Amino acid sequence: MHAPTWIAPLFQGLYCRELGDEWHSSVCNTEKWASAIWNIPDEDIWTAHQALKGLLISYVRRRTATKDAGTVETIHENEETATLFSPEVLTIGFARRVAEYKRWDLIFSDLPRLLKMVDDEERPVQFVFAGKAHPQDKVGKSVLQELLRINSDSNWQRRAVFIEDYDQEVARYLVRGVDVWMNVPRRPMEASGTSGMKAAMNGALNFSILDGWWIEGFNGKNGFAIGGLEASGTDEEIDRQDADALYTTLETEVIPAYYEFENGIRKRWISMMREAIGTLTPQFSTNRMVGDYLERIYKN
Numbered sequence: 681m682h683a684p685t686w687i688a689p690l691f692q693g694l695y696c697r698e699l700g701d702e703w704h705s706s707v708c709n710t711e712k713w714a715s716a717i718w719n720i721p722d723e724d725i726w727t728a729h730q731a732l733k734g735l736l737i738s739y740v741r742r743r744t745a746t747k748d749a750g751t752v753e754t755i756h757e758n759e760e761t762a763t764l765f766s767p768e769v770l771t772i773g774f775a776r777r778v779a780e781y782k783r784w785d786l787i788f789s790d791l792p793r794l795l796k797m798v799d800d801e802e803r804p805v806q807f808v809f810a811g812k813a814h815p816q817d818k819v820g821k822s823v824l825q826e827l828l829r830i831n832s833d834s835n836w837q838r839r840a841v842f843i844e845d846y847d848q849e850v851a852r853y854l855v856r857g858v859d860v861w862m863n864v865p866r867r868p869m870e871a872s873g874t875s876g877m878k879a880a881m882n883g884a885l886n887f888s889i890l891d892g893w894w895i896e897g898f899n900g901k902n903g904f905a906i907g908g909l910e911a912s913g914t915d916e917e918i919d920r921q922d923a924d925a926l927y928t929t930l931e932t933e934v935i936p937a938y939y940e941f942e943n944g945i946r947k948r949w950i951s952m953m954r955e956a957i958g959t960l961t962p963q964f965s966t967n968r969m970v971g972d973y974l975e976r977i978y979k980n
């Protein structure tokens with residue numbers, strides 16, 4: 681991932697303060713980079729993150745309020761879009777191209793269990809989904825229907841949105857503004873998963889199946905893994921196991937970590953953000969990739 685393109689200017693400012701204007705030339709210097717990230721105070725990381733989350737929330741409200749948002753109108757027809765979403769609620773982003781292996785419907789496989797998390801009074805969760813509402817995309821359409829169908833006794837319609845026409849603009853708001861980036865591909869279909877790298881470089885924590893890049897990136901401290909390295913059984917059985925792992929990890933790891941405070945600060949969460957930025961940016965930057973091609977292939 682090309683760091684200067686995808687990292688928000690607010691975070692670039694912090695990297696710049698530690699490493700100078702040429703901060704991106706230090707991206708591949710693993711030790712220098714990590715120690716610079718470790719120097720940034722908790723408050724600065726959190727303030728930058730919350731500002732970007734605020735931009736995402738305004739964007740979500742704008743996109744769901746205007747006519748050109750298309751189908752979104754019907755999802756939120758009973759809701760005041762100006763009050764959608766709260767900056768204090770754990771926000772999970774999930775975006776995908778039209779590709780079945782991304783298993784978009786996994787999160788909906790146990791609705792009561794999902795809504796229990798969304799509706800929790802003390803520790804709620806909100807979701808931003810983005811995708812293409814492609815006429816041929818049956819799963820995409822069924823997700824939209826699912827979003828609609830979920831009844832209004834729940835906070836669901838206030839805490840979940842679907843943004844149509846997933847493109848680089850939508851991606852920019854999402855990867856910079858969410859707390860958590862979710863990816864649930866069917867193993868071993870994920871070649872890479874570049875959106876997760878974009879999110880990580882902006883301090884979002886990945887919450888993903890161990891497939892594609894996340895097998896190499898996850899170190900136990902820089903995000904969350906869903907399920908194990910391998911899965912066995914029929915597709916249906918694997919989907920069931922992975923859905924269960926998805927819910928369990930959310931309930932027992934992601935949510936408790938986000939809502940843990942120490943002296944009013946999310947100490948543990950911020951240190952995970954720092955771990956994500958510090959370890960994943962050097963490993964998955966374009967600089968590292970081009971350098972590898974040069975050293976290992978072109979020069980030989």
Ligand SMILES: *Cc1c(COP(=O)(O)O)cnc(C)c1O
Pocket residue numbers: 777846847848851852872873874875876878
């Ligand atoms: C980054 C990006 C992708 C690729 O995401 P993957 O996680 O690699 O599937 C697709 N669409 C848009 C708009 C993107 O910004």
